[in-house]
Amino acid sequence: MNVVTIPFKDALKFWTKLGFISFGGPAGQIAIMHQEVVERRSWISENQFLRALNFCMLLPGPEAQQLATYIGWRM
Structure with a gap:
């Protein structure tokens, strides 16, 4: 498993931008x-x-939110 270090500033900027996109x-x-x-x-x-997306599709609730939470946790 490769661990990538992501600067908090970059992650915060991306997730904030994604949060405002509803298109x-x-x-x-x-x-x-x-x-x-x-x-x-x-x-x-x-x-x-793809594994995370498949797992999120099995769980009840909003898939995009669950996927974002998982990716954030992995980061």
Whole structure:
């Protein structure tokens, strides 16, 4: 498991920006999370993201919020 150190300032800036984006609803937020966190910034791997997304889909409640919480915890 690779551990990536992410500056708190960068993480706070991204999560605040994502929190204000409501275009597309949860599906849009999940797509933005994937593009930014996996593809652009490489904070987590594709495999980690997909596993987390699959797990969040099984749980009751808002998937985008659960996924953001998990990614934040991993960081």
